[in-house]
Amino acid sequence: MSTTLVRIRVVTALVGLAIAAAGLPAWIGTSSAAAAGAAGDGSDWSSTGLSKSSSAVTVRWDDPDDKNPGADRVPRDGRQLLPHTGGQNYDAISGSVVSQYFDYFGKDNGLGGLKMTVSQTRDLVNQSVNLDISGVKGGAPFGIPSPVSLQVFQCWGGLTDSGKPDPGAADPDPATCQVGAGDPASHGQAFALSNSRYINSDPLVPGGDWDKYFNKGGKNDVPFTALTGTKSGSTNGSDNQFFNPATTNEVSSIQVSANGTATRQFEVQTSLESAGLGCGLRRGVTSTRSCWLVVVPRVSGVLDQNGPIAPSLWAQRLQVKLGFRDIVAGCPGGQSRTLTVGSELLSIAAASWTPGLCAAKNIALGYTQLGDPVARTEFQNGAADAVLTTQPADKPAYYVPAGLSAPVIAYALSYQPNCAAQVEPYTEEQAHTCGYASVADLDADILRSGTLVRNLKLDARLVAKLLTQSYAFSIFDQEGFRRSGWMVHRPVSIAKDPEFLRLNPDLAHISPTTSSVNSLDHLVLAALRSDAASAVWDWILKDPDGRAFLNGCPDPDGLVINPFYSTRTYQGCEDQRAALAAQADADRHDTPKPASYADLPVTYPPDGSPFPLPGWQEADVQDNPPYTVFDFLPRVDSMPVAGRDVAIGYVPRSTNLCLTVLDVSCQPAPGKWTDPKSRQSGDRLGVMAITTAATAARFQLPTAQLCSSDGSHCVGADAGSLTRAAARFVDGDAPGVEKPGSTDYAAGAYPLAQPVYVGVSKTLPQAEREAYADALNYVVTTGQKPGFAPGSLPPGYAPLPKSMLAQAKAAIAALRAGSGQTSTPGSSDGPGGTQTDAPADAPSAPAGGPTAAPVTDGPQAAPQFVTLAAGTEHWPKWPLPLGLGIALIAGLAGPLIRFRNAFQIG
């Protein structure tokens, strides 16, 4: 009884101090963090896909001097106790296992030993972190099997001896790890035992508390223990209520390149994405501030029949403690929402603003993603009161600038040289054939094999080619599309296009088929019509070379557009018109076409779907249903979905004929084309998509730099280049609405930058206008401050520049007042003269390339900003006194307990 009291007191003291400690840095750190500025707030997002943070952590596998951060130490000696082995330690592991691990990962392996840097370890939300791995022996280039790989997953913490959650545990327990479902990459591929939660042959298990799972099949894999203490059902099948292949964030296998390195994004999950892990403190929910990232290196042939939670393998892990931001969810579902509909560009910002607004203002913001044109239609006919749009609607409205972002071309591309590594060394002659000056050059290039490309450059004509099935592999594949002469003589993919190689000299030797799924020949595209898609076409059409290509003119190397996509006007090459037209007509004529194809020129921007896909192609596969270009290049739902596809290395393509005789759901007979949903493996990525800058930033995807047609200047999307583009916005088609102006690559202005406005109907009653005004006031103040916290501006956006903020304020004031015309004097015309006040926006201005990004315009917006800043600082100051108060109670309890003890005993 007394021990219970002591325990309660101790726990109280601990909890109190933990709260106090959590609050403390917020106090003492306020000024210094502000001084340190942007570090870690995500505002340094850029076209490389990398983002710096002040909480990056590097750990070494072999750490004899205990140099790893305290929480992240995993001693490779008897000090490491192995859970679930009946009290054994590292020294009990089989000698041959240990020696192989030291051989591949130890500091004396010739490469310095396995080392991993995690790009961010504190203030985490649901986001990607980058893992930079190096120093691994045994890595191999594409084409040669490697004996080593890495498994990555997330765990929530430790267990007490009785199997209960232990918040004070120094190390994670393997039972608490979200691993074993096989990650999405293994969809459609064979499930490997090494990815499982089975323990089939680890000799350390018999005698421990996991003995009952030893060498059992079926549903007898080790259950996952959730933070609540609940144990999951088997991960084999559909019994595990906490995670499954669709929801898990585990990475089953990271391949290591020949130089011993690998990089990989890893999605960290909060308690919203994984209730079982419960990472990120959430009110009313069992949850924790800290979780773990665990990496288990695997050596082929060593305990292959076991998942990474098997004690002998678990003992070889790297562990990094992760700190999560407290979770602020939005207003609960019962509350009436302030609704907005529209632009995909704002979907990620809206997801941040919604909970922020609820917490700060108790306004439940509603955001429905619609293509901008549809959203405007709905707004015009009264079905929506507020619209998120780049172009103005045809209806009187208050337009408040809310976001500055852009569509981007995101890609995941692991470098593979055209001449892959081979077991036999290359001869000088072979090296020359491969295009290298010497074998040494070739070998050096092969060492890059598997590394991620982060500096891809494209120009308008190259993008036009990718959008128009102009590369051979986007025209035919193995599924039986009939080939005509005109198809086979074109570059198979962008990697074989001389224009691309001139622009990207460091990719001179890149393989055109980095992946088994050919995908450097087209872009993954959304089906939803959007202003962002129009912006891509506007950019291409503004570029003389891009426009001429769409019109049927050849590029300098003689490549012409796929004749089924040509406008057939030949503007830009009128002198060659007759010959080009005759050739294109002949090519179309010679191509087998489905009966439904109507031979009409294509117009740009297309007036149907956002990106054209004329149904000119159809393959008859014997008695099976015909295979069409729509199966071959299917569209995805929206730009965010396209970006996620890149992040997971998935190229949508219905290549699998599902026969009714084999699967009755593949009706009607004889079957239908389905998507095998296979993913590219991490070292063989090659997929590109048009998505939003914020989607790319969320997944840490690199995005293509866009270049002038002479290739002299290239600009990547980042906060600075968006701001510089915004300085060039010109008056749009309605008062108070701006649109992109002239492209200026030399000034470092990103050509696809787009303003997004919230248009609010002028006919709304006062109460509703007030609600929108309050919400928008938050959006243009707190909502423009970069950061990961709910309510702030997530990576992938630039804070609104001064002129747009002024415009926003004026529009909000007019909205609140219900004044008839925002348009008239002050608001739009004043700041609308953007071209003149442009330099003021970007003081660091044109000179710097995309690197000069310190654009956050701090000073303006002063009054409201201060008020709200006080509000947001509100949370962290209370934990310290609260915690101290609790500790005080615990302290006071000490003497009391002592008193009581004595009493009882006496």
Place this chain on the structure above:
Amino acid sequence: MTRRPTLGRLSLRRPTLRRSTAATVAATLIISAGALFAAAAAVPTARISGNGSSWAGNAMSDWVSAVKAQGVTVDFTPDGSSSGRKNFAQGLADFAVSEIPYTGDTADPQDSARPNFKYGLVPAVAGGTSFMYNLPVGGKRFTKLNLSQAALAKIFSGQVTKWNDPVIAATNPGVALPAQRITVVVRSDGSGATAQFTLWMLRQFPGDYAKLCAKTGCNKSHATSYYPYQGLSNFTAQSGSNGVTTYTSNTPYTINYDEYSYALGVGFPVAKIKNAAGFYTVPTDSAVAVALSQAKINMDKTSLNYLSQDLSKVYAYKDPRTYPISAYSYLIVPKQTHGSFNTGKGATLGYFSTFSLCEGQRTMGALGYSPLPMNLVLAAMDQVLAIPGVDAATKKQINNTKAGVKSGTSNPCNNPTFKPGDSPSHNILTDTAPFPAGCDDACAAPWAHKGIVVRGGGAGGGNTPGANPTGGASGSDPNNPGVPGGGGTPGANQGCDPNTGVCSDPAQAAGGPLPQNTSAVIDGQSTWGSVQWALILCAVFVFLLVLAPPLLARSLDSRRRSAAPAAPAGSIPTQPHGPGQA
């Protein structure tokens, strides 16, 4: 046991001993002490996933992103109703979305799997199956196609194969229809859209359906989820709603069928369909609402198909405003735990269903659907209550909704079809639905509720009069913008939140997380604020932490000495306790 008190003592001592190095202590503490919070769940935490109907896919994805912003994670894959029913039955999905049930005369005989646990249907959203077309006439995209239902049946059974067929020309006088082949685009995946459409053909044009089946080998007495098109040379099957939409928008001389939402998404026209009253309509939210007032809902609570729809009377309804091919879509939910579906997941599913039935209905009109009427919402809520594990907050919301409707005082559900005080079976969209052009007062009189006649094209209406996506051929007569009863968006005008009774004063934060009393924020700029108070509080606590325990100990000790003079041997007092002993 022995280790823990030591830890406790250490932690107790830290703040007093190392005040100067508080920062480092805090840094280490924050890393080592993962705070653990546990309490009764405020919102459900379990993540659930479902799949099914792409007809309802746009509605689902709207709700999924809305509840995600509230802290609830739901996954939905719109891969077709047949796939949804199959995965649900096999326990691979927590819920399904489908337009047809597993059993009964509207079920698909090709469904190979049935759930072996109790389940129920929860109506989710209404909508119209639209016929999007791509028809160049005179070099321009034609946007005013009118079709009779008979023509539809002939086109989709492969009997009419040219755009200039007399059956089409009859309803489009003066239009130079091209002598081009019609390419009919159907869904290749098993879909509720197909099931509903073939059911319409079977019921309304059995002769044409029989001919279709004679050519393609389907069962002429049963509708199907898989469109029968084998051997029809002018038909093509495409996968999913995106597939048929992309195909149609990129291929001239095509026509397809799917939910209206998809045609809106690419800005393509849909055919105006001649209803039984002889007027041409498109599936706007109000036209669908008018139509579904005739849906016969299975009210037998003991039936597996409780709340399923019988649309026979919808097709032939004579209201001039009705869109004849309208239907409901359903969530199929478990009524018992099974496999990995436990009460935790049930709580999430209950929360999600309740959100979509209530607040979630408000966005449906803009997306190209039609919100559910209140009577169906109420019945659906009873089904939600049967999901195992529905939490107290969700139950409370459901009960509030029922009470509010019953008393006629409020619309707690915020449902846009309902006005407090009205009968729940009365959908106000049917009041405000505009009459089509050409329907004069006499034509409208028998159908207008409460004497309100809203004209097609009314600009001030709260819904979507004549929302032909191309700008509306018929909607061009702009009469009476300020129609009484037609103005304003239903359900959104209250200055006070009917749910909480809180009038919209945005500065008022109701029951936010721990210290979020926003009233303090307003004074944030003054020199003396809550930060200062907190500082003082901290100083006091630290002071007390140093002094109070030893003082208390001393006072207790003195009392104990008098109470029990003989100190027990070998017990705790041998440890000098706390720094105060010095």
